[in-house]
Amino acid sequence: MFKKRILGTLVVMTLLMLNLRVVAQNEGKLWEAWAQKEVTDLGDDHTGTTFSLSEDVRTPDGRASIRMTPSGKAEENKLAFPVTGADLAVWGDHAHLVLEVYLPSNIEQAPNTFFMGMGDVTGAWQWVDGGFGKPVGELNTGWNRIKFPITGPMKAISATGRYVIYMSFFYVDGQGAKKQLSQAFHIGNTYLIGESGASAGGGTEVDGFAAEVEALLKLDDEALLEAIARQTFDYFWEEANPTNGLIKDRSTPDSASSIAAVGFGLSAIPIAVDRGWITHQEGYDRVLLTLKTFENAVQGHEGFYFHFVDMKTGERVWDSEVSTIDTSLFIMGALTAGEYFKNTEVETLASALYERINWVDFAPDGTLVSMGWKPETGYLGSRWSHFDEGLLLYLLAMGSPTHPIPPEAWDQIERPVNVDGEYIFLPGETLFVYQYPLAWIDLRDREDRYANYFNNTQRACERNRQFAQRESDQVKTYQNGVWGISASDGPRGYKAYGATGPNSDGTAAPYASIACLPFTPEASLESIRGMLATYGPKVWAEYGFVSAFNAVVEWYSHEHIGIDQGDILLMIANYQDGFVWKLIAQNQYLQAGLKKAGFEEKRSDYAVTPAFLKEKLK
Template sequence: MFRFACLIITLLLATAPVVNAQPADLTAEQDAFLDELSRRSFDFFWREANTHNGLIPDRAMADGSQGMDVSSIASVGYGLTAYVIGMERGWISRDQAYDRSLATLKFFRDEMEHVNGFYYHFVDMDTGERVWQCELSSIDTALLINGVLTVKAAFPGTELETVAQQLYDRVDWVWMMNGGETLTMGWKPETGFLKARWHDYNELMMLYLLGMGSQTHTLPPEAWHAWKRNRLVTYGGRTFLECPPLFTHQFSHAWFDFRDQRDDYADYWSNSVLATLAQQQFVADLASRFPRYGPDMWGLTAADGPDGYRVIGAPPAQGEIDGAVVPCAPAGSIPMAPDATIPALMKMKADYPRSFTTYGFVDAFNPHTDWYNQQVIGIDVGITLLMAENHRSGLVWKVFGKNPEVQRAMKLAGFRPLTDAEREHTSTVSIFTDQPLPPDQRNPKESRR
């Protein structure tokens, strides 16, 4: 009888949610909000996926009424990671997460068209065939592989781990360099390699780290040093590597844990913190033009607008800023600046209830014109879910970081802990340089050194 009771307890513990404690820095109301937002975001990946091949649509109607017939491989990378979150939260069982993930990985290994391990950006939801004559995408393959490595670490010693390793090992990162010092953005069978390269600070860090961590087609450490870190901006007393759309400061951080570390050049975590706070201030400073903007109503990044997909951001200003807000901009920075992001998201839901629906927030809305996008985009839902979970439990960082390839890459890139003096420095300046810093765009008469 005692042994039977112990068995029951063991089974209950094995199936119970693992991450259900309220973080100390969140109020009960905030944690409940993030839980609801996360569950709705998770539902997009779980409900909209093709259950036979694991493909996940690039976008869907926000109310869940209609899926789309085109998948984004980046959505799949976020979706695989979402399954681990859902499993740990108790929204799906471990068997469900395993079975869906394994089916997805086998389809990519055995049936999806690839060239040297890289996949086409957009594919047909049913067949996996290339659509729109799109490119073989290096960054979207990286987002996919991030998800592959997440489920690999979540299910050690299984067939899934073996298939995941096979997918990672066949990505030929060196081929994507095309003989240059930096990675190209992609390749097309009709025209060959794209001219554009990953050579300036943006969401590129995951690409180089995945390539350096590979044991089959390994990028040399010199590749990490080849991309430029010279586009600086100062706004409101904060100096950082600029890239106006906020997603560029978030995507690599969703999996790689850069907290309290630096390489030879910068503290990239602090860089994203400063970029987030600077954008919040920038948008608040536009309140004379757009009175509903403020420190609790902001968010600029790549997203849908009234006339289609567009790229907006700040600082410096990029694209047409027209009073709209993009919820995934603050959501993707939840762990970087919770006091700036969570109140804004809660206000969006409370004051503009039409912005919050079946799959969480619509992709964008304009509180000044009463325009609401009717769709959600997979990568925007994904960054919302992953960063909310990272703030609440650090789960994605912990699981993904178990991969020895990830640990190897961070070491080869030269990451090391911050000293107390460096930590104080990066509270306002994210880079380590003796060069004069750019003048403050918010206060042009001030110069910084």
């Protein structure tokens, strides 16, 4: 296992970054409507919670706090605060509301889950929106700050309307069950934090991120990668619904869950346990909760799941398809966690979810698998017939112990070779398609009759970098060693960018070059340091690197995307010590899939096998 790097400069850096993060997020603009409230203004929303003014426990700025005493009979303890549209007008300029929560030292079971929502009571009651809050730093006794998202619908209010803000406080155990609270706790001030994190003290979250970048650049490569990995992991822990384990597609307040992001998250948790970022029990409980959600609540068809689902219910959203590739990414995460938590309910459930996938049903012609299914129209016409991330899907499908497809499917995949005969490629040259299968499967010393796919990915990473270098005189983004062109956000929305002239516009995705670490470590580290040194807090934020940026038009994403975070984290771990590769190497089903695909020990260090190259060049 990876040696815990918690000494020397890394400890100093970690403490510094945590301190900077807390300082940046703790401050904000006092919400006057809350500051001027009376205790009698607060309702319990039928939970039996009572409220009283407390002079004994004062807020950090010296005000009397409000004591909340649960009834001991309700699963959730709620606060209902009536406001006007005028009271909420200031929310339009802010991204989060921060609530102070005090937990007494003698409390036996304290709230650990927090939710804020809004109802419109101008006429008949209507739900507006809401979101889970998360602690700024660790949740401890004494004063804590809980940061709630202010979503788009919560900003789009009528100036003359009437509303109710609901805050819910409850305890969720390791199995996802809500437990009744009976002991009092306290709440204090609320603060509004702007889109840029503007704070009352004149500093900003951006200032904090700039200081983090400065600290990062002082680290050696080993400590730098560990720090990036640690911050990247927080996405999967903090942007998950703690009651069901579903993980957001992206870091926006109203994001749906992506089942692929959940798969990366399930792989991330064993990394976090091994590195000491969370406890073994915390990791096990979260994984088990997530798998049970997929067993019982997430909608799908024949063992596959809808691409995007509601964060609370697991139901289909956005008219999305039942996705075979995204289900495959989820299952890879489940199997990874199953191998880590061996001989437990997690392993049993992960295998059961895999075994119920009916690959045969999704291969209408008997071999090639459909990209998806919709209840309105049936199977999608497109098949996984071309070299891309679908390689991972076929290894799972052939290795299935219950519904395997024949090995002939592997040979029906079209594998074009680039004009120089260097490697099998995807014409659009979007980099993630080369990376995803190897995020889990160690192919360093294996080849099939077509390629050594590790070397093949290495060639793709090298070409991506070379393209950026050639363009750097005209394209500002790619200067100072920066590269990484792949599917990502961009100035005009999400696009499958790639290292070709027609498929690039100066946008770079940090995950793309970072996830090439196992293949091109020196070039990847050069890009990491180049991004941090050149763009600083424009590309570094709450969960590490942002999704994308384009210096040509001065566009910088403010968001993080789950699958990008996963690609970064898994590839750093594999570069460090092969962590995920070693776990999946223990899985009998994946090994069966590799055997059926014809993998054997590598013979040399080529990318394309000589026999296949000769065949393609005829």
